[in-house]
Amino acid sequence: MKKIVIVGGGIAGLSAGVFAQMNGFDSVILEKNSVVGGECTGWDRQGYHIDGCIHWLIGTKKGTPIHDLWTTVGALGNVEVHNHESFLTFEHEGTQVHLYRDLDRLRSSWLEISPEDADAIEEFCKTIKQLHSFEIPVGKPMDMMNIIEKVKFMLSMKDAGMVMRKYGKITSTDYANTFKHPALRGALGTFVPDRGYSASSILFALGNFTKGQAGVPAGGSRAMALRMKDRYLSLGGTVKTASEVVELDIANEKVQSATCKNGETYEADFFIVACDAHMFFNRLLKGNYPVPEFEQRFGNPEDYPLASEVRIAFGYAGTMNDYPRTLRFPVAAPFRVGATGVEHLLMTHYGYEPDFAPEGHTAISFSINQFHSDYEAWSALDRQAYQEEKARIGNEVIREMETRFPEMRGKLKLLDVATPKTFERYCNAYRGAFMAFIPTVTGKPMTHTGQIKGLDNLHFSGQWVQPPGGLPVALITGHDTIIRLCKQEKQQFVRH
Ligand SMILES: Cc1cc2nc3c(=O)[nH]c(=O)nc-3n(C[C@H](O)[C@H](O)[C@H](O)COP(=O)(O)OP(=O)(O)OC[C@H]3O[C@@H](n4cnc5c(N)ncnc54)[C@H](O)[C@@H]3O)c2cc1C
Structure with a gap:
């Protein structure tokens, strides 16, 4: 052997x-x-x-x-696999934009928010639907395929290829800006960080999600x-x-x-x-x-940014069944994390996982994107300053949560703050990057x-x-x- x-x-x-x-x-x-x-x-x-x-x-x-x-x-x-109702919900001045799993519901809710975006919404939903035919290939690596296998593979990628050709070189931000309503622009413009990532990353994610291919075990x-x-x-x-x-x-x-x-x-x-x-x-x-x-x-x-994050976890003494699973909301008072100014917070609760919290309580986490200069900012801190910075960020987030959800006042417990340095220490992740190079519109996939x-x-x-x-x-x-x-x-x- x-x-x-x-x-x-x-x-x-x-x-x-x-x-x-x-x-x-x-x-x-x-x-x-x-x-x-x-x-x-x-x-x-x-x-x-x-x-x-x-x-x-x-x-x-x-x-x-x-x-x-x-x-x-x-x-x-x-x-069981949890197939959530919505990928995420984005809030803008009292309007909630839901990225529903049910594509018809997504379309009608968006049309209600912004009838003047009807054409863009139709095109958006049509493209997502087109991607329902796409299945991530798992047979064997492309370089080991024979010619017949390669032809079959290329045919199976027809729709995905068309979407890539159309959207692969448009940034997510530019794509979001083709919508007129600020809430829709915000939902799409913050879906991935504003780092030159291609609009196709939004479409492929929602293609998988709306066909029921992206649940959580x-x-x-x-x-x-x-x-x-x-x-x-x-x-x-x-x-x-x-x-x-x-x-x-x-x-x-x-x-x-x-x-x-x-x-x-x-x-x-x-x-x-x-x-x-x-x-x-x-x-x-x-x-x-x-x-x-x-x-x-x-x-x-620049062309190949490496993404990390600050992950802040809380225990909440209450249930959250009526809250969207993942919500992006604007902060009342922007604050800094690493080298980045934070204007929105992305909150996910785990109310659907009863074992993640004591009975009647809920585990909540926040993700704040971090890149090159953020890693430098974290690395410059000595041990004590690092601990103080984590505590400060925890408190900033509690303040924002209590502002947005007054019912949570006094019921939140800070559990943990993980930073790019945590990912580096835990997994030997280079500069805390837990994802490989995500191609931007100026980079090339490898x-x-x-x-x-x-x-x-x-x-x-x-x-x-x-x-x-x-x-x-x-x-x-x-x-x-x-x-x-x-x-x-x-x-x-x-x-x-
Ligand atoms: C916060 C967060 C959210 C994410 N969300 C998603 C998601 O929703 N969906 C999704 O598809 N992906 C997601 N990802 C990405 C996903 O987790 C990674 O892409 C995937 O787990 C990478 O797996 P890997 O085995 O290639 O690498 P790793 O997970 O990095 O595994 C490498 C292993 O090698 C070990 N190791 C390192 N150096 C050594 C050494 N010298 N000797 C021995 N062992 C070593 C590390 O400890 C680690 O266990 C997320 C990642 C994070 C951190």
Whole structure:
């Protein structure tokens, strides 16, 4: 039995592990933290559970290829999937704009808000509907397809291709500004950060959501990762937690072994690295195997911004069944987070998850986008100033919540403030970036095979090797890496 060492027990590492075991390899996952899941995680504070990841999981619609793949790796188990009524609700001067899952309802509610935008709304809904035919491909990597498979693939991407051609080079902000009503402009203009991201990211997200392909599995992110771990263990895999790899021993164009911070060394026939790209190229490979596509992107944060966030969690002594699940509302008094001025807050409550809070209480979290200069601002703080800054931000958000929701006064408890430095510390995420390069209209999407020239038995996997990143890409690339390994070993790949 050939041995594989997998560095990183995030979703990509777990996916690679499951398919490695299914294909007769003997694998071990080395994970830095005490729990698997990587960015797909959650943590407990003062009787509440803070979910750290899934707002939407592409692949929750039964009978679709990506749903089958999630099922195969044990991610979905038999748990219920929450298909929320609305993706988010945006508030502007007393008007609420809902991004409903029911597209007809979305259309009619928007027309009611702004009859003068009828043409733009029709076009918007038509485009979202057109994307219902799009399914994220999960068969095999494009570069391994034969000509017939490639033709079939291209045909299956026809509608998505048309939308990309039309909207791929328009920024989300410019697209939002084609609407006349300020509330609709605001809802679309703040859907993704104003960083030159393409309008297509709004349309693809809503295409998936309105076709029921982007729900949230009950129990949330940590529970999903733990189900994948159980699946992996049931296939005979081994997980070593608290095992941060600090050294790859390379000789004769091969990785010979991986050594962990705890002093343990693992030899294997193959090594799969499924962690942060910067960590991989610069710390594990010590900059000796540069890949120009990555170098160019890391060196150009304007065209390839790396997104992180500040995540603020509260416990609320009350129920929130009548509140929108995710609400973006304007703040009464703008404040600064990192280097960014905050004018809106994005609040998500977990009232639909009774186990996330004591009875009669609700877990709430806020996400504030952070980029390059924010990371610099956080990094400049010493330990005490960092703690004080987190407390200040917690208080600013409480003040805004109590202003917007007077009924919450005195009933909110600050549970936690995670910053880009938290993501960096927890997952070795470069500059706190938990998503790979999201292409802007001036950047180019990149797909990489994960094979490194000059190192035969090493494969790089995970969200960094394929756009647009996120959980489905972590799943798919883990799977694809084992397809590549099977090809290398001249054996048939199996998926069960
Ligand atoms: C707040 C937040 C919200 C998100 N929301 C969504 C969402 O709604 N939908 C969606 O699709 N995606 C979402 N994402 C993105 C998604 O979580 C990631 O794209 C995905 O989890 C990446 O998986 P990965 O396995 O490629 O990488 P990671 O999760 O980064 O896993 C890498 C693993 O490697 C470990 N590691 C790092 N260095 C080493 C080392 N030297 N040795 C051993 N182990 C190491 C890390 O600890 C980690 O466990 C969100 C992310 C965050 C943080």
